[in-house]
Amino acid sequence: MYRRQFLKTLAAGAAAVSPILNSAHAYAAPVPTDLVIGTRTLDINGKSASVFGLADRTGKPGLVLDAGTDFNVRLVNDTTEGTLIHWHGLTPPWEMDGVPDNPAALLAAGESRNYKFPVGPGGTHWMHAHTLQEQRLLAAPLIVRTSEDRARDEQEVVILLHDFSFKSPEELLEELKGAGSGHGNGMPMDHRSMMGQMSNMQGQHQMPMTGMPMTGMPTMDLNDIEYDAYLANDRTLDDPEVVRVEKSGQVHLRIINGATATAFTVDVGSVTGNLVAVDGNAVASVSGNRFPISMGQRLDIRLTLPGGAGAFPIFALREGSKERTGIVLATQDAEIRKFSATAREPGPALDLSLEQQLRAVAPLPVRTADHNYGLALTGGMMNYVWKLEASEPLIVSKGQRVRVAMQNMSMMAHPMHLHGHHFQVVATNGKPLAGAVRDTVHVPPMTEVVVEFDAKNPGRWPLHCHHLYHMATGMMTFVAYDGAI
Numbered sequence: 001m002y003r004r005q006f007l008k009t010l011a012a013g014a015a016a017v018s019p020i021l022n023s024a025h026a027y028a029a030p031v032p033t034d035l036v037i038g039t040r041t042l043d044i045n046g047k048s049a050s051v052f053g054l055a056d057r058t059g060k061p062g063l064v065l066d067a068g069t070d071f072n073v074r075l076v077n078d079t080t081e082g083t084l085i086h087w088h089g090l091t092p093p094w095e096m097d098g099v100p101d102n103p104a105a106l107l108a109a110g111e112s113r114n115y116k117f118p119v120g121p122g123g124t125h126w127m128h129a130h131t132l133q134e135q136r137l138l139a140a141p142l143i144v145r146t147s148e149d150r151a152r153d154e155q156e157v158v159i160l161l162h163d164f165s166f167k168s169p170e171e172l173l174e175e176l177k178g179a180g181s182g183h184g185n186g187m188p189m190d191h192r193s194m195m196g197q198m199s200n201m202q203g204q205h206q207m208p209m210t211g212m213p214m215t216g217m218p219t220m221d222l223n224d225i226e227y228d229a230y231l232a233n234d235r236t237l238d239d240p241e242v243v244r245v246e247k248s249g250q251v252h253l254r255i256i257n258g259a260t261a262t263a264f265t266v267d268v269g270s271v272t273g274n275l276v277a278v279d280g281n282a283v284a285s286v287s288g289n290r291f292p293i294s295m296g297q298r299l300d301i302r303l304t305l306p307g308g309a310g311a312f313p314i315f316a317l318r319e320g321s322k323e324r325t326g327i328v329l330a331t332q333d334a335e336i337r338k339f340s341a342t343a344r345e346p347g348p349a350l351d352l353s354l355e356q357q358l359r360a361v362a363p364l365p366v367r368t369a370d371h372n373y374g375l376a377l378t379g380g381m382m383n384y385v386w387k388l389e390a391s392e393p394l395i396v397s398k399g400q401r402v403r404v405a406m407q408n409m410s411m412m413a414h415p416m417h418l419h420g421h422h423f424q425v426v427a428t429n430g431k432p433l434a435g436a437v438r439d440t441v442h443v444p445p446m447t448e449v450v451v452e453f454d455a456k457n458p459g460r461w462p463l464h465c466h467h468l469y470h471m472a473t474g475m476m477t478f479v480a481y482d483g484a485i
Contacts, residue, residue: 075107154252163229230325362437421454461480
């Protein structure tokens with residue numbers, strides 16, 4: 001059977017099996033496509049869970065768009081709560097970025113809002129609430145496909161990872177604050193007050209940006225929340241998604257870490273993977289079987305499957321513990337055994353070893369930075385307050401090259417995300433490199449990562465940790481253009 005004919009026969013079945021759509025649907029229509037914020041019910045560990053959804057009018061989660069077209073979407077809020085969606089990985093005009101009150105207001109219950117801007121080049125991206133609602137699975141893939149993607153003889157498989165709790169995000173946040181300080185304030189935090197707190201907690205005083213403490217350090221904290229489940233495409237390994245594949249087939253994995261507080265290592269098992277893009281930007285291929293992915297990051301991995309029948313699990317191993325989730329790639333005649341949600345060994349702690357190997361296929365043009373900023377990442381579990389302390393306010397002008405050196409002075413890692421731009425990793429721990437172009441970079445404890453970007457999208461853009469609860473308690477600042485506000 002020719003591969004394209006094989007994939008065509010699978011399309012209907014894949015849509016029925018997977019709620020996250022491992023089938024192709026692209027939008028380039030002159031009229032807006034409706035994207036509906038709604039609610040849905042999942043079965044997780046034998047219990048019913050009410051969560052959010054983000055789907056088109058046919059019920060397919062997420063969007064698949066064509067590179068070079070317009071992002072032309074009508075966002076519809078069919079829930080009873082105000083919310084807003086951030087287009088993570090795209091570079092919209094500032095007023096369409098999707099962060100409440102920066103500058104757009106929340107989308108009220110029953111309200112709709114139109115968005116139209118150039119979608120840009122291809123890439124694996126995603127969209128999510130920029131509020132505590134993200135914890136309740138208000139997120140979905142946002143895939144931008146190129147003509148080269150469509151021409152390749154390969155099967156695309158999208159994997160959206162999540163961490164899940166039956167507790168509300170407000171409860172989780174209060175427990176974190178109470179565990180550190182010995183008490184919580186007992187007051188739930190709504191979305192507007194969360195954004196206000198983050199805006200007010202920017203560290204603007206002078207911070208020494210020299211060496212890191214090397215002795216007498218406390219131990220590193222890998223996880224601060226024990227979740228009830230870890231999900232891949234809304235399912236646990238007790239009932240994983242099974243994607244049917246062809247013998248000797250080419251598979252393109254598009255993996256998105258949509259978890260709020262959990263980093264993973266993607267394990268492709270016996271099939272060697274070739275990492276070809278991170279955060280939607282191409283890198284020189286790196287071969288391997290395990291690839292780290294922090295919160296907010298994306299991986300594009302290409303696989304060539306063996307010629308015989310078989311089932312090939314793709315696992316996501318939780319950092320520092322034995323929990324795991326994943327999906328299963330399986331040929332039509334494969335016998336699929338049950339895979340445990342507990343691995344034999346804990347997932348490794350994420351470090352900078354892969355980051356230091358990555359090389360951008362399309363790096364930024366070489367030029368001297370016009371601005372050099374230092375940013376200290378501080379805070380801890382004791383009082384559960386996290387901060388970004390800048391050497392000076394991050395104020396830029398259009399056309400400038402901006403360099404930001406991020407030093408993690410805390411004992412937890414921080415995946416740092418900049419809105420509205422892509423940056424290049426240009427140094428780690430003092431070692432220069434022509435690294436990956438990204439929008440989210442993992443900064444482990446007691447390390448330094450330096451990034452550069454070109455200021456070409458005026459606005460007041462959030463720069464924050466993508467651990468939801470670190471952001472909610474203060475780990476957020478802004479890159480502000482002259483005259484933007």
